[in-house]
Amino acid sequence: MAKDTPPRWDRRMQQRLARGEAAALGELYDRFASLVHMLAHRVLDDEAAADQVTREVFGYIWENPNAYDPKQGSMRSWVAKVTNSRAVQRLRRTEAAALADGGEGTTEELEQKVRRAAVAARADYIVTSMPAPLRAALELAYFQRRDYRQTAADLGVTEDEARRRLRLGLQLLSTANTRPLEGSSPPGYGRSL
Numbered sequence: 001m002a003k004d005t006p007p008r009w010d011r012r013m014q015q016r017l018a019r020g021e022a023a024a025l026g027e028l029y030d031r032f033a034s035l036v037h038m039l040a041h042r043v044l045d046d047e048a049a050a051d052q053v054t055r056e057v058f059g060y061i062w063e064n065p066n067a068y069d070p071k072q073g074s075m076r077s078w079v080a081k082v083t084n085s086r087a088v089q090r091l092r093r094t095e096a097a098a099l100a101d102g103g104e105g106t107t108e109e110l111e112q113k114v115r116r117a118a119v120a121a122r123a124d125y126i127v128t129s130m131p132a133p134l135r136a137a138l139e140l141a142y143f144q145r146r147d148y149r150q151t152a153a154d155l156g157v158t159e160d161e162a163r164r165r166l167r168l169g170l171q172l173l174s175t176a177n178t179r180p181l182e183g184s185s186p187p188g189y190g191r192s193l
Helices: 007-018 022-044 047-063 075-100 107-129 132-143 148-155 159-177
Strands: none
Touching: 007 022, 007 075, 022 047, 022 075, 022 107, 047 075, 075 107, 107 132, 107 159, 132 148, 132 159, 148 159
16 A cells, blocks of 8 residues: 555655656556545545645646655655645635635634644544554544553553554644644655654
């Protein structure tokens, strides 16, 4: 699956894209289009806008393959970062235009809406990309309302291991709200996701 993609694949993909291999873009699209669309939709809450952002992200990648540096992080993280940045920029433009056309609200409310959408998208990305054992523990604890003892029994691990998984999962998830708002700077990547 794409989230388990090895760094070697990332380097080869970047090199293939830099050589202009259309098949590489198709392979990249097959791996990451659902992630890109999900993140864009989470920010924009609009199917057509998410489709447009998906096209923009893959267009950007095709035109700027050297913007990705495998030494800075995974291809998946970079693609997600580019997506988040594009989607937030689009949301900010759309909302600012609606406000300028006499829509209700203030600039502060617009920024709060953009921030909430960006945080939600980062949280979704974090949950979908965290290791399966952490995600499974969080899903049991929060969606099925299991305590750590029940989670341990359901997963077949010790109670200490269940607590560790829950703590690590929550620590990862808590970073969604501690990041500065993206979207006003050029797309980047790295450890931020």
